[in-house]
Amino acid sequence: MKRAKSLLRSVRQAFSGSKKKPATKKSAKKVAKKSAPAKKKAAKPAVKKPAVSRKSGQTGADGTVTWNFKQLSHHLLDGFGGMGEGMSVQIAPDGRRIIWLAHESAPKNFTAVDVSNPRKPKVVCQTDLPHSDVRSNSLETCGNMMAVAYQTKGKNMKPAGMELFDISNPEKPKSISFFDCSGEHSRGVHQLWFCDGEYVHMASSSADFVPTHPQDDQFYRCIDVRNPSKPVEVGRWHMPGTKQGDNVAPPPRHPLDKGYRAHNCNVYPQRPDRCYLAYIDGGMHVLDISNKSDPKRISSWTNSPPYTGFMHTVVPLFDRGLMLVTDESTENNAKDWPKLVWILDARDETNLVPISTCPLPDHKAYSSRGRFGAHNIHENVPLPTCWQNDQIVLGTFFNGGLRAYDISNPYQPQAIGTFVPPPAPGAPTGTTQINDVFVDEREVVYCVDRHIGGLYCLEMDF
Amino acid sequence: MNDVVLNLFPSTSAGRFGRRQKRERGSRLPVTIVTGFLGAGKTTLVQRFLKTPEGRGTALIVNEFGSVGIDDALLRTSEDTVTLLGNGCVCCNTRSDLQIALRKLVADRERGKIPHFGRVLIETSGLADISPILQTFSTDRALGGEFAIEVVLTLVDAVNGLRNLDTAPEARKQAILADRLVISKVDLADSRTQKKLAAKLKELNPRADIDIAVDGEIDPKHLIESGQDATAARHSGFIAEASHSDGIASFVIREKKPLEWPVFQRALDTLVSLRGPDLLRIKGILNLQGAKGPVVFQAVQHLVHPPVELAEWPDKDRSSRLVFITRGVSEPQVRALFEACKALGFVTGE
Structure with a gap:
């Protein structure tokens, strides 16, 4: 309990400013030049000298496409560069800036990289999963606490749930508790959101949830972690018709049938009474969570059919009355094209109106190998270590790389930057598969490859 | 449009003209225009630049505007043909509309038909009036939304420069509108002539820095930085x-x-x-x-x-x-x- 209290203090510090002041945007250049002292000797990282010219808008000899991004560094993460969709920056008690990265699949659980100097990232910790039938694709940090999602390949397997870690010492994360979600019909947790130090919002199955279709097993759950040693569920919501016993018929299956289940469940301090929930084939939903024990749906929006489902992320831009909604491309060779980033007029949250999409690069140029299309975007995570912006969308498009769009006129999003690195040696599709992106408050951009390419650190030049 | 949109979807991080930019050209593709009277050495200068690290990833457009000059004979392959030059550079020799050529280059780049380029360099014909080129980049409807002119560089031949400036209005206009002036072929002219030429150029365009090119070589940065705040x-x-x-x-x-x-x-x-x-x-x-x-x-x-x-x-x-x-x-x-x-x-x- 004592440790839990100290962790809570660190979480609060994350909001009010940590003891050791993190590098500010203005001092970022100085920080970048000066490597922060690592207190403990870390494994020697395989830092690869950038193959591209640092000049923006130029092509590397290896075919890298960079337009209005500058590559600062590339790290293969010691040979385990297949990364998921959990990226979170912590300022450690000793002042180091650590980015915590989720892996796409086994054998690794998570990796911590010291990015105090983004030109020389250093792996400080890399942990293993207990077996190859579990993945921990999502994580978030808040202060010195980290939440990690565990999802098993099949039902009724373990570990399936959410684990809390004390990351005060980034080299040695300590497990605080494990919130078990396993069960006869459960694969555990796919994705989670944790940034207030009090609640974890997650896309999860549970032992007592019997879906009407095996694909529809994960739904929205809110877990109170104010006592990190004993997380307790305080509320949940599932799309009507997806649970056996519901008084409405199960929803019709989509042609690609990816399932009606929860994905990202974002909650922001601007509207702590709202959860912005993407629901894969079930579109997206705005939930009223003012009473966490009884979430209520306020509105929904879907693009599928005629589109091919797999709605992934909803990011509200509160000041602007806009909402960003992404789909995820999940089929190789762009068979599910077009997977898009949608912009919605959300001035009236009960009447969401799509007004534009961020233009995809040319189909012919990118559709031949691996996935191609939208996936994750920078989500304005409400933490002091995260860049807040409502003018630019930064999104990952698998073999279409990282792309930036200016949405100052949301009716006409404009492409303003591209970063498509060459495939790392051994890439199974023969292409890069940029999977997730995060921008810290210094405006350093981090993006990861889904298969093998690891971490890229970039600067925006637009 | 921006005012209306900003009223509809306001943002505390946007100004009257939309997103605040880090630099003048925002995210637009930088464009360098190299101009100069006939025989001033534009082609040599451009070819040298393309081989430098700074020149990597440049799309070169040789814009002849229907005029026939020495440059034409040296560089032309066929009408509006894109040629790969190495060093990640491409060359488009256009006799038709500059806008069409630029749009086609960008479209081909997006389709992966030509290497990704991050800069456009336009080499004008010796007799070109660059005003229409500048105009082409001046509005969103034309190319201003995608391209931004960073440098207008005018080459002036040390041997014939003074005479051209005196007799040819096109040459004077090229000098007046330049961000940078470069005197070429200095090895063929005496120092007195060079000084007179430099003074004349200073008189015509007091804002522009004046460089000397030896064998077509200048600091490659001068082709990508205007030197003018x-x-x-x-x-x-x-x-x-x-x-x-x-x-x-x-x-x-x-x-x-x-x-x-x-x-x-x-x-x-x-x-x-x-x-x-x-x-x-x-x-x-x-x-x-x-x-x-x-x-x-x-x-x-x-x-x-x-x-x-x-x-x-x-x-x-x-x-x-x-x-x-x-x-x-x-x-x-x-x-x-x-x-x-x-x-x-x-x-x-x-």
């Missing part, structure tokens, strides 16, 4: 700095107090509607009331580029300063117009 900080205001036989003059207007955009807009609208064709180039930054950063303003003849607000001021000087290059329009006339508009003020609801 949009601030025109080196110039004192309110003095007509140069006038030329063609009636072309350049001067700087400077204003210390923040301007009201509607007032400035009224003055500019009046000037453009009355004397648009004679406003060869207007460029500078404005300190506008309500704006956090400086607003970059550019106009070529009757075309006014959408203003861009920068995130930060480049220096401590907070005055508005605009460089005018005009034909038959004097500094006192422009100054009087601005004063009149300021006196008229701005009525809410205009």
